[in-house]
Amino acid sequence: MKKIAFYLCLMAILTIGCTKGFEELNRDPTKANEGNMDPNYLLTSGQLNYGNITEFQLYELAPMMQVLASTATQTSYSAGDKYSSQLFSYNDRFFADGQTAAGLFAEAQELAEKKDPLKYANLIQLSRIMRVMAMQRITDTYGDIPYSQKNGTLYPKYDLQADIYKDMLATLEDAAGKLDKTKGKVAGDLFYDGDIDKWSRFTYSLMLRVAMRLTKADPDMARSYAEKTRDKTFKDFTDNAILKFNGTAEERKNKSANSWFGDAVTFGQVRWSKTFIDFLKNNNDPRLYVITEKADTGMVFNNDLTRPAFGYTQTKPAPAGKINEVPVGMPNGYDINGVRSIETAPGYPGATGKGNNASPLGNYARPLTKVFAQPTFPAFVITYAETELLLAEAKARGWNVGATSAKEHYKNGLTAAMKSLEQLNGMLTMGTEVETFAGTHPLDESSLEKSLEMINTQYWVATLFNFPETWANYRRSGYPVLTPVNYPGNRTNGIIPRRLNYPNREASYNAANYNEAVSRLGGNDLDLGKRVWWDK
Structure with a gap:
């Protein structure tokens, strides 16, 4: 000690x-x-x-990656x-x-x-x-x-x-x-x-990540090292590298999650981006109803993160604590009563509350505070889902990374990205919806570009709360x-x-x-x- x-x-x-x-x-x-x-x-x-x-x-x-939006x-x-x-x-x-x-x-x-x-x-x-x-x-x-x-x-x-x-x-x-x-x-x-076996798979999964960054700058080196990882990367989502926090000393609190409670008024101006929510919505993605919530009515409750919020549901009538609405994402690049007021945004859903207690953003969906804003919220370091999506891309490019098809790697990555959320918090469980969704959203292999778009857009979703990686792969x-x-x-x-x-x-x-x-x-x-x- x-x-x-x-x-x-x-x-x-x-x-x-x-x-x-x-x-x-x-x-x-x-x-x-x-x-x-x-x-x-x-x-x-x-x-x-x-x-x-x-x-x-x-x-x-x-x-920047239009996953979150803020009027600040x-x-x-x-x-x-x-x-x-x-x-x-x-x-x-x-x-x-x-x-x-x-x-x-x-x-x-x-x-x-x-x-x-x-x-x-x-x-x-x-x-x-x-x-x-x-x-x-x-x-x-x-x-x-x-x-x-x-x-x-x-x-x-x-x-x-x-x-x-x-x-x-x-x-x-x-x-x-x-x-x-x-x-x-x-x-x-x-x-x-x-566990050295897991570390070996970690190392080759990281090698794949590093190699794939070079697909445009040095495709020969990218391919060479990607192929060295054949059959050596993560086996399933139980191989995910996760950093857990106990919430005691400052270094054992999740910095990103803890920052929201540290400045709840600022967080009151943060919502899921319209770009991100629309993507989930347009694809009937089950994550849409799991990661979102709606603040209770009015500005006072909007800025009180200890106040219970409403969960979104498709069930009618909505059970207690839920609201039968489709989550709405907030567009990036707006403010409140400034040079580009959110009230002027196309499709603005209106405020909640009245008078001095009106909440201009109240009808926009925000991250689930009972999960994402907790100092004990774990952090993914590198995951099976990310790795499978990168293998899907490598295979789509014709590289010799194993016998598994690009379509199967893609399905593995899509499924694991959803199931892995359960490792972070039980409230993020989706059950049989995961397999159903993955089965009805196969990889489009009609062209390489179509495949790359689907794979890397799912990578954007799969790297949630590891935004340095999200940004790097986007670029x-x-x-x-x-x-x-x-x-x-x-x-x-x-x-x-x-x-x-x-x-x-x-x-x-x-x-x-x-x-x-x-x-x-x-x-x-x-x-x-x-x-x-x-x-x-």
Whole structure:
């Protein structure tokens, strides 16, 4: 317990340090205590840091991907919904959190190699695998980033994304070959409790994710590594990597979910996007009635997340606590009584409540607060559903990823994306509707493009609440087809951002390397229309 307490203190120092300067971000935190430090603790904290995605994924990425929508204009939600200047205010969180996680994994590996490489043989490989995962999120968000130099380097160079991807794939292949279940068990693993068979499938599933990002930038490399994963990826949704939270200490609360209760008034202006809800509705998707709710009547109840809401139902008459209505999604790019008032939106369903207690958004569907807004809501890290959908694409492209057809992989992914929700919360159970839906919505194989559209649009839904992955795959695949908003005064000329700009501190603390990286962007880091290397 003393070690755990010490490590939690260490983690708090690391987290705070990431916001104060480049030197502190790259400081090696374990050197003074490595004699007493157990590298398992570093792996544990790295998994917590990586899996507990910053709440800015809700503010920026979820509205960009038109899964959520918000009428807010002066808060962080306007960043993704309206491409506002808020995009440049908190853009560092993905960089800082990612570097912290990657640093912890690197330290776990280094410490394990120093203390006892035989005892910690599997821990070393798990740390390498997880570092790749952390670094992929950073490079996908920003492009060229510090990657290859030793952890703790004061002024690291920015590696080319093409080189980063080549090394990540090689590292995963090497690490997968060195996992050995006859070696010592990993004690600090939050995902699989050290189960090396599951970790092997995790590694190849991650390899597939990394490889598929290159379908346009380097299709030969993409195919080569995708084919290396043949018959080695997740077997079913019980292989899902899930980070669970106990809701006690801050680092054991889901950041995204916890943020909603932390600012309930702001959350009162958040709803499911019309784009997202219309897709579910138009396909008679059973998730439509499981993930949505309607706030109780009036503004007071709208802003009180402890107030029971109405569930939507198709049953007549509606049972207690339910309402017999079809959920309505809110369009992105509107405000309340501003330059583009929500009341002017096509099909506006009207307010609930009256007078000073009127709730302008009351008739729009919002996320199920009893599930998604809870600090103990688990987080998917990587799933069988995502993997099967990527295998469906690889197979549709004619790649040798196994005997299973593209159509069957697609059905597996679609089914698992729904059934997996039960792993997060029992209220998300759909029963026999899942198989019925999957059976009546087969993959359209009339053309490759039709297949790619269906597969990657379902990936958009399957990656719910892992919005860095949603955004990356959207940029890579071009699906779903989204119509950008063009809110007056937006900072992207009415286009969905293709990357985030580097943290402001980089220009001061690592100026030479930062400037070199920005020069490869044409000299303008604030142009969010610039594309990362693989985004062709």
